[in-house]
Amino acid sequence: MVVLARIVDIQFYIPQSYQSYEDIATLSGLPSSVVKEKLGITKKPVENKLGIEEMLLESAKGLLSADRKQNTKIVIYSGSDAKGKHVWTLAPKLGYLLELKRYYGFDVSSQCVGGIVGLQLATKLVSNGSYALLCVATKQSSLVNYSDPSSTFMFDFSDGAMSALIAKEEGKYEILSFSFLSDGYFGDVVYAEQRSNLLEVHEIPGWRDKMREESKKNFIYVIEEALSQAGVSKSKIGFVALVHMKRSFHRALLDTLGLKEEQSFYLENFGHMQGVDPFLAMEIARKQGKLEKGVVVLASAGTGWTWGASVLEVL
Template sequence: MKKVYIKKFAIYASENVMTAKSISEETGIPEDVVREKLGIVSKPVEEKLSLSDLSMKSIEKIVGPADSSLKRLKYIVSAGSDFKDKYVWTLAPSLASKLGVKEALSFDISSQCVGSLVALDMMKSRISSESNFDALISIATKQSHIVNYKDRTGSFMYDFSDGSGAVLISEEKGEYEILQSAFLTDGSFSDVVYAPFGGSFILDKDIWSYKLTVSEEKAWKERMADATLRNFIRVITEATVKSGYDIKDIDYLAFLHTKRSFHREIMDALGIDRSKSIYLEDYGHMQGVDPFISLKLAEEKNLLRPGNLICLVSAGTGWTWGATVILKV
């Protein structure tokens, strides 16, 4: 089977940050709890740039106006936040226009914080079955702006941060070979997190809001506590085995931002040494960008060597858990 690679990737995080102290003042939660339990020392928050602007910030790091990769682009996929520049609007065609690309299929997918891995798997499949083209995946979010910091039921969203990632994938040899992925959706959680604004079945227009809300809080927390650990282990194991490896072969786990205790719990449950992952305490949860932030930090800290096996992991409300295994070239 044809090999497919992450040819290049880049991230962009806003220079403006919200600190643990600021989050404490906003929410009423003690600063030490924000730092130690929620695991947020600081997080990027973007006040000026739109979602499309954020997307371009990372895209321009890997493809410029004269880049030959632009001529090879057949797909441009936006796999980031549904909270976009405009309501009922598709972002990817706007990105294609900004890049001057007129012959690519440009579309958005909506899979929340696991969307980046879903897109990676989709585009790997397309490149495997077709010839001589590249695909560009953009992941951007400004969801810090739709968190209700006064609502304690949504405290697990207090880490939402702003930024973007861009991933160029190709049959041409690149930085990482993309191996196999695994995904699992439990639709019983589908109505737990949403923004009431724009809901076609919401009759009382006075309750419309773009702020995220949480329903079924008690039932959700009780069921999710067991389901999320179990399902993360399942998709990580399945993606690794499908790729021809065992969990013990994983050299680095690029895991999304969660509570500090859960990050430790998942590492211990998998039997992977905690030194083989970086906790994103200075980035918060940047939606589907998280695994790529972790990967970039691992590169910057010289933790990766050719031949290393890396597992990218995320999960999105809905609820879908996902893992993609890649090999350092």
């Protein structure tokens, strides 16, 4: 196996205020049992005070000692496009706020697969003896229209931030491979109009049926392709860290991969934190002692639509 780079550490900012499944049921008119059991939301964090920049500062500051600050040369923001300001690049400002020197900062737009896309870019750009800082954040809970029945698959949108430090030869996770697959048929299904404060579902004819047919196949494709590129068989997967999705779809993916429920972590108390999800599931499992040395697969999908996976080795 070829090691592309390593994840040194990951830190999160999780808001302390929450919406419960009962709150969401009240806002949407759905039965509370549907929100909790079908949509898979027990509660989700919602940020009422901090903006994207502030949340990322909270998640990043614990990663950067004086030496690491001096040697962090890349800052990548690959989180939500709803950054609080339009036509604006966040990463350079974040590097400045973190007091980095002589760094290159840029933003990437890949929606909910952005965490894995950003990880691939950090892996390619980080050089020996330096660090790349990957930052992902979202406040998209405020973009959900709970009165729109067509938006139920977005009712899990929550808030939070993640920062990960990437290096070539230092870290607790080895990064082995990536795989991505896009299908622009779904490109105009979800977006916010220029002057709108809410995400809207645009009913492209047949998209829901096609999504039901294609999404599981595409998840399995990128996972198997990433495993192949890493030179790892499917039987070697120790843990799969997935984006938040309906309970039934989560279970179906595990069944297709031949995995047990304890080989994943379902984010029912966190909702869908955009590109943060797979990293959060992995780190929670590690802290709970469920993540043994071996192969971990991160997998997510983002509107547009793009599916992505990465294979890691736990050290």
